[in-house]
Amino acid sequence: MTAQPRAHLRADARRNRAQIITTATRAFVDNGPDVPLEEIARLAGVGIGTLYRNFPDREALILAVVQTSMGVMLTKAREARAEHEHAWDALARTLSTSRELSLTLRVQRLFSPATVAALSADPTIRQIRNELIKVIDDLVQAAQREGSMRPDVDTGDVTHLFSLLMLPSTHRTPSEIAEMSYDRAREIIFDGLRARPGTPLPGRPLSATDIYPD
Amino acid sequence: MTAQPRAHLRADARRNRAQIITTATRAFVDNGPDVPLEEIARLAGVGIGTLYRNFPDREALILAVVQTSMGVMLTKAREARAEHEHAWDALARTLSTSRELSLTLRVQRLFSPATVAALSADPTIRQIRNELIKVIDDLVQAAQREGSMRPDVDTGDVTHLFSLLMLPSTHRTPSEIAEMSYDRAREIIFDGLRARPGTPLPGRPLSATDIYPD
Amino acid sequence: MTAQPRAHLRADARRNRAQIITTATRAFVDNGPDVPLEEIARLAGVGIGTLYRNFPDREALILAVVQTSMGVMLTKAREARAEHEHAWDALARTLSTSRELSLTLRVQRLFSPATVAALSADPTIRQIRNELIKVIDDLVQAAQREGSMRPDVDTGDVTHLFSLLMLPSTHRTPSEIAEMSYDRAREIIFDGLRARPGTPLPGRPLSATDIYPD
Amino acid sequence: MTAQPRAHLRADARRNRAQIITTATRAFVDNGPDVPLEEIARLAGVGIGTLYRNFPDREALILAVVQTSMGVMLTKAREARAEHEHAWDALARTLSTSRELSLTLRVQRLFSPATVAALSADPTIRQIRNELIKVIDDLVQAAQREGSMRPDVDTGDVTHLFSLLMLPSTHRTPSEIAEMSYDRAREIIFDGLRARPGTPLPGRPLSATDIYPD
DNA sequence: TATGAATGAGCATTCATTCAT
DNA sequence: GATGAATGAATGCTCATTCAT
Numbered sequence: 059m060t061a062q063p064r065a066h067l068r069a070d071a072r073r074n075r076a077q078i079i080t081t082a083t084r085a086f087v088d089n090g091p092d093v094p095l096e097e098i099a100r101l102a103g104v105g106i107g108t109l110y111r112n113f114p115d116r117e118a119l120i121l122a123v124v125q126t127s128m129g130v131m132l133t134k135a136r137e138a139r140a141e142h143e144h145a146w147d148a149l150a151r152t153l154s155t156s157r158e159l160s161l162t163l164r165v166q167r168l169f170s171p172a173t174v175a176a177l178s179a180d181p182t183i184r185q186i187r188n189e190l191i192k193v194i195d196d197l198v199q200a201a202q203r204e205g206s207m208r209p210d211v212d213t214g215d216v217t218h219l220f221s222l223l224m225l226p227s228t229h230r231t232p233s234e235i236a237e238m239s240y241d242r243a244r245e246i247i248f249d250g251l252r253a254r255p256g257t258p259l260p261g262r263p264l265s266a267t268d269i270y271p272d
Numbered sequence: 273m274t275a276q277p278r279a280h281l282r283a284d285a286r287r288n289r290a291q292i293i294t295t296a297t298r299a300f301v302d303n304g305p306d307v308p309l310e311e312i313a314r315l316a317g318v319g320i321g322t323l324y325r326n327f328p329d330r331e332a333l334i335l336a337v338v339q340t341s342m343g344v345m346l347t348k349a350r351e352a353r354a355e356h357e358h359a360w361d362a363l364a365r366t367l368s369t370s371r372e373l374s375l376t377l378r379v380q381r382l383f384s385p386a387t388v389a390a391l392s393a394d395p396t397i398r399q400i401r402n403e404l405i406k407v408i409d410d411l412v413q414a415a416q417r418e419g420s421m422r423p424d425v426d427t428g429d430v431t432h433l434f435s436l437l438m439l440p441s442t443h444r445t446p447s448e449i450a451e452m453s454y455d456r457a458r459e460i461i462f463d464g465l466r467a468r469p470g471t472p473l474p475g476r477p478l479s480a481t482d483i484y485p486d
Numbered sequence: 487m488t489a490q491p492r493a494h495l496r497a498d499a500r501r502n503r504a505q506i507i508t509t510a511t512r513a514f515v516d517n518g519p520d521v522p523l524e525e526i527a528r529l530a531g532v533g534i535g536t537l538y539r540n541f542p543d544r545e546a547l548i549l550a551v552v553q554t555s556m557g558v559m560l561t562k563a564r565e566a567r568a569e570h571e572h573a574w575d576a577l578a579r580t581l582s583t584s585r586e587l588s589l590t591l592r593v594q595r596l597f598s599p600a601t602v603a604a605l606s607a608d609p610t611i612r613q614i615r616n617e618l619i620k621v622i623d624d625l626v627q628a629a630q631r632e633g634s635m636r637p638d639v640d641t642g643d644v645t646h647l648f649s650l651l652m653l654p655s656t657h658r659t660p661s662e663i664a665e666m667s668y669d670r671a672r673e674i675i676f677d678g679l680r681a682r683p684g685t686p687l688p689g690r691p692l693s694a695t696d697i698y699p700d
Numbered sequence: 701m702t703a704q705p706r707a708h709l710r711a712d713a714r715r716n717r718a719q720i721i722t723t724a725t726r727a728f729v730d731n732g733p734d735v736p737l738e739e740i741a742r743l744a745g746v747g748i749g750t751l752y753r754n755f756p757d758r759e760a761l762i763l764a765v766v767q768t769s770m771g772v773m774l775t776k777a778r779e780a781r782a783e784h785e786h787a788w789d790a791l792a793r794t795l796s797t798s799r800e801l802s803l804t805l806r807v808q809r810l811f812s813p814a815t816v817a818a819l820s821a822d823p824t825i826r827q828i829r830n831e832l833i834k835v836i837d838d839l840v841q842a843a844q845r846e847g848s849m850r851p852d853v854d855t856g857d858v859t860h861l862f863s864l865l866m867l868p869s870t871h872r873t874p875s876e877i878a879e880m881s882y883d884r885a886r887e888i889i890f891d892g893l894r895a896r897p898g899t900p901l902p903g904r905p906l907s908a909t910d911i912y913p914d
Numbered sequence: 915t916a917t918g919a920a921t922g923a924g925c926a927t928t929c930a931t932t933c934a935t
Numbered sequence: 936g937a938t939g940a941a942t943g944a945a946t947g948c949t950c951a952t953t954c955a956t
Contacts, residue, residue, distance in 0.1 A: 070934085071940060090384030092306060094925055105942040110927065167439070170304035211460070218453045219460065222436040225381070235482050238475040239432045245473050246425070246433065250464030252471075259459050261452040268449050285915080308950060310918095319917040321954090330951065498955085499919060518812030520734060522946060533921040538948065595867070598732035639888070646881045647888065650864040653809070663910050666903035667860045673901050674853070674861065678892030685894075687887050689880035696877050713936075736929060738939095747938040749933090758930065 075112045078102045082123050083165050091168045095119070117176060120169065124177055127165045128186045135193045145200035146207060149216070152194075153223060153244050160240065164224050184272075191217065191266045208253045214264030219247050289326050292316045296337050297379055305382045309333070331390060334383065338391055341379045342400045349407045359414035360421060363430070366408075367437060367458055374438075374454070381438050398486070405431065405480045422467045428478030433461050503540045506530045510551050511593050519596045523547070545604060548597065552605055555593045556614045563621045573628035574635065577644075580622075581651060581672050588668065592652050612700075619645065619694045636681045642692030647675050717754045720744045724765050725807055733810045737761070759818060762811065766819055769807045770828045777835045787842035788849060791858070794836075795865060795886055802866075802882070809866050826914070833859065833908045850895045856906030861889050 081102035085093045095116060099109040113119035131152075138151040169177070177183050191213065198216050201207035223244055231239070250256075295316035299307045309330060313323040327333040345366075352365040383391070391397050405427065412430050415421035437458055445453070464470075509530035513521045523544060527537040541547035559580075566579040597605070605611050619641065626644050629635035651672055659667070678684075723744035727735045737758060741751040755761040773794075780793040811819070819825050833855065840858050843849035865886055873881070892898075 074940085088385065090305075090386070092384070092925095095927090096925075106927085107929085107943065108941050111940065114927090116926070170306075171302075172304070211456070214453065215456055215460070218457055222439055222457065225436055225439060231483055231485065235478065239428065239478055239483065241474045242425070242429055242478065243433055243436065245471055246429065246464035247461055248464070249470040250460035250462070254468070256463045256466070257459055260455045264449065264453055264456065269445055269453065271445065288916095306950095309952090310950075320952090321917050322915080324952070325915075328952095502919085516813065518733075518814070520812070520946095523948090524946075534948085535922065535950085536920050539919065542948090544947075598734075599730075600732070639884070642881065643884055643888065647885055650867055650885065653864055653867060659911055659913065663906065667856065667906055667911065669902045670853070670857055670906065671860055671864065673899055674857065674892035675889055676892070677898045678888035678890070680898070682896070684891045685887055688883045692877065692881055692884065697873055697881065699873065716937095734929095737931090738929075748931090749938050750936080752931070753936070756931095 071112075074102075074104055074108055078104065078109055078112060078119070079122050079126050082119055083127065084161060086120075086123065086168050087161055087164050091120075091170065091173070117173070120173060121177060121180055121183070123165055124169075125180070125182050125186065128183065128190065132186055132190045132193070135190060135197075139193060139197060144206065145197045145204055149194070149197050149201060149207075150244075150248055152197075153220060154241070160224075167221070167224050187270065191270065194220075195266055202253075205253055207251055208256065210259050210263060211251060212263035212268075213266040214269040216251070217266060217269060218264070219251070223247065285326075288316075288318055288322060292318065292323055292326060292333070293336050293340055296333055297341065298375065300334075300337065300379055300382050301375055305334075305384065305387070331387070334387065335391060335394055335397070337379055338383075339394075339396050339400065342397065342404065346400055346404045346407070349404060349411075353407060353411060358420065359411045359418055363408070363411050363415060363421075364458075364462055366411075367434060368455075378438050381435075401484065405484065408434075409480055416467075419467055421465055422470065424473050424477060425465060426477035426482075427480040428483040430465070431480060432478070432483060433465070437461065499540075502530075502532055502536060506532065506537055506540060506547070507550050507554050510547055511555065512589060514548075514551065514596050515589055515592050519548075519598065519601070545601070548601060549605060549608055549611070551593055552597075553608070553610050553614065556611065556618065560614055560618045560621070563618060563625075567621060567625060572634065573625045573632055577622070577625050577629060577635075578672075578676055580625075581648060582669070588652075595649070595652050615698065619698065622648075623694055630681075633681055635679055636684065638687050638691060639679060640691035640696075641694040642697040644679070645694060646692070646697060647679070651675065713754075716744075716746055716750060720746065720751055720754060720761070721764050721768055724761055725769065726803065728762075728765060728807055728810050729803055733762075733812065733815070759815075762815065763819060763822055763825070765807055766811075767822075767824050767828065770825065770832065774828055774832045774835070777832060777839075781835060781839060786848065787839045787846055791836070791839050791843060791849075792886075792890055794839075795862060796883070806866050809863075829912065833912065836862075837908055844895075847895055849893055850898065852901050852905060853893060854905035854910075855908040856911040858893070859908060860906070860911060861893070865889065 078098065082093075082098045085098050085101060089097075095109055096106050098119075099106045102109070109119070113122060135148075135152045138148040139145075142148040142151060194217060195213045198207065198211075198213045202209055223240070292312065296307075296312045299312050299315055303311075309323060310320050312333075313320045316323070323333070327336060349362075349366045352362040353359075356362040356365060408431060409427045412421065412425075412427045416423050437454070506526065510521075510526045513526045513529060517525075523537060524534050526547075527534045530537070537547070541550060563576075563580045566576040567573075570576040570579060622645060623641045626635065626639075626641045630637055651668070720740065724735075724740045727740050727743055731739075737751060738748050740761075741748045744751070751761070755764060777790075777794045780790040781787075784790040784793060836859060837855045840849060840853075840855045844851055865882070
């Protein structure tokens with residue numbers, strides 16, 4: 059589910075490409091969206107020219123990173139749906155992510171509105187996003203039919219909450235604490251989504267189209 | 273509660289200073305953390321020289337912006353505590369913020385890890401943060417005594433969730449929707465924090481010191 | 487007739503601007519169209535930032551250089567027309583140029599087709615060029631009425647020949663020789679333009695519009 | 701008359717080499733002296749590595765292009781001398797060139813002073829140039845003996861004028877017009893060189909050695 | 915004190931050249 | 936020999952910061 063690696067690439071070149079994406083993902087999360095590309099190249103162990111041969115400019119690299127990251131998320135969601143009998147469990151599983159994976163997911167919160175707008179125009183991104191929304195939409199509806207999710211929310215509410223969870227943790231807390239606080243926040247939020255007598259929510263259920271009007 | 277405005281400043285100079293901070297706050301939120309200082313100066317209607325006279329470098333300006341923003345938050349929390357009989361309501365009120373205010377709060381999520389680390393070293397920031405934590409700590413304990421908040425969380429869990437809510441909304445959704453999704457997410461999260469039979473949380477209650485080990 | 491120096495500029499800034507244009511002109515002629523802008527800045531005795539403050543990119547600098555150069559040429563042609571009774575003499579005088587001036591004129595032959603196309607879109611350039619063509623057109627017609635210029639040519643032929651003369655001399659000949667060969671070539675070409683029994687020319691007289699179809 | 705094609709080269713390799721030179725000539729004329737070598741390789745249908753195997757660096761390629769171009773010119777001049785009874789006609793014929801040929805000739809006007817200086821140091825270039833000068837020198841002297849060329853010019857004047865004619869046409873005029881203006885300019889210049897009462901020229905006749913002092 | 919011009923360090927990007935396949 | 940991937944030096948350009956007016 060990676061970003062369209064041009065089909066016939068020499069083996070070493072393909073390795074380089076993957077290596078650059080991995081390194082860039084970590085670098086963006088660690089140092090913010092403005093890491094010098096030269097630093098990414100250096101961390102990836104390639105020359106700056108190699109980075110540019112694979113990604114003609116900074117935006118192309120960001121695009122590949124985000125495509126990969128969203129692809130991973132989509133895969134994760136589909137696996138979760140396939141492996142769990144109850145939709146509720148599948149949703150929870152989609153976000154119960156390893157540290158490794160969370161790195162990939164958090165990348166999506168890093169970029170400026172302008173960059174995000176540019177990314178949203180990319181056909182691959184749009185397609186992955188739409189498929190992801192479809193999966194989550196399925197799960198949300200199923201969970202509500204199962205009676206496990208409160209009926210006064212819709213997919214837009216759920217994706218919004220999911221996207222909040224993907225926040226990079228700002229404070230340099232030790233990683234054990236960071237992971238624990240992520241896990242606990244996720245469970246608290248899921249408790250908030252659970253079907254049971256609760257506060258009526260303001261406004262109206264937000265659909266996926268409310269949040270991503272395209 | 274602004275950032276240490278040097279005591280005796282000519283009225284117009286003080287106005288300049290405040291104007292720059294306000295403009296910078298909006299510029300950071302709108303255009304990301306890398307807005308050129310010259311653009312901020314231009315938007316504030318002053319020369320770049322004037323900006324630099326007030327804030328010796330970029331970090332100083334960011335510092336002032338964040339100090340102001342956190343100061344507003346602290347004031348808000350104290351007001352909420354003073355005006356509400358029940359701690360639970362005070363907590364909810366602290367986050368039920370006007371659009372205007374949310375601008376101020378979201379600024380805190382904008383900067384790179386390195387910048388945030390630098391900010392965390394500033395004594396004024398630390399003091400405001402500690403006082404804010406103290407207020408929230410009070411409210412959390414009171415709410416738990418009142419029986420409205422689940423007993424298996426601690427202040428660190430709560431501040432973490434609060435900080436998630438301060439996310440700038442990434443998707444260029446119409447502001448009415450953005451506001452609604454913020455309000456709904458906040459309520460869902462509060463429902464998750466409510467005291468009632470729910471899922472046991474993983475790990476252990478996180479205290480403020482777990483999250484901000486200082 | 488320089489390139490629109492923004493009206494109110496501090497005296498030193500205006501000096502800088504002029505100095506950069508002069509230096510750039512010489513640098514383009516001496517080192518070709520790709521001189522590093524940093525070298526121009528260095529030769530002009532300013533920082534690279536100053537150059538960029540005055541000319542936002544390389545194209546803007548080239549534009550100013552060419553505008554200035556064409557403005558000088560236009561001024562020269564008008565002076566020649568005003569000071570000479572016979573149109574023929576005015577035409578000759580327009581091209582009998584000091585070394586200093588020839589530097590300015592030769593700049594026009596330096597740039598790539600793409601750059602020239604971009605320059606041709608500039609309103610100031612177009613206006614200067616049109617006025618220059620008008621002056622030469624006047625002189626050509628007057629010279630033909632006077633009987634000094636052969637009747638089977640038109641303004642386009644003349645401007646084409648003029649533009650040939652503006653060629654930078656390729657071979658590093660001593661400047662005395664270079665100047666002499668320029669003067670002699672000019673006179674030979676003018677002899678070819680003189681009205682007297684000569685070879686019939688192929689094709690048809692070329693008007694200014696043939697050469698600059700806009 | 702190509703540039704020293706190493707004697708024993710496999711047929712396909714020789715074809716490659718010729719193909720690259722042809723392509724490079726057109727690319728230089730069309731896109732200016734800075735066309736990336738990779739683009740030339742692409743246009744020639746070979747890999748960049750093959751280009752480099754044939755021409756160890758950019759200068760070597762330019763050298764080969766110019767050698768070829770000057771060789772063509774020399775051949776042309778010799779043919780003209782052989783085929784015309786009158787020297788005057790031979791000179792005229794040397795420059796009455798097909799569009800195809802003019803491409804080859806114009807290449808000589810493209811490169812920066814520094815590059816030209818480097819080219820001038822190449823023994824093959826020098827030899828071709830000297831032979832070319834010798835042919836033109838012969839023709840000029842013969843034409844003057846024949847009484848068709850004015851006696852107050854020398855070979856240096858003539859080569860200078862010839863070199864002016866080799867200008868790439870800057871303005872994107874339709875090729876029919878460009879060709880016509882070239883032909884007409886050539887005839888006007890030849891009229892200026894014709895022996896008949898005319899203006900006395902400034903300075904003194906310029907010999908080939910004046911212009912190419914070597 | 916306010917202004918905005920000057921400076922130059924830093925990063926993005928391109929492309930000549932080398933070298934593994 | 937041919938190919939095209941990798942390298943890194945060179946250059947364009949931006950912007951934080953300083954300083955003359």
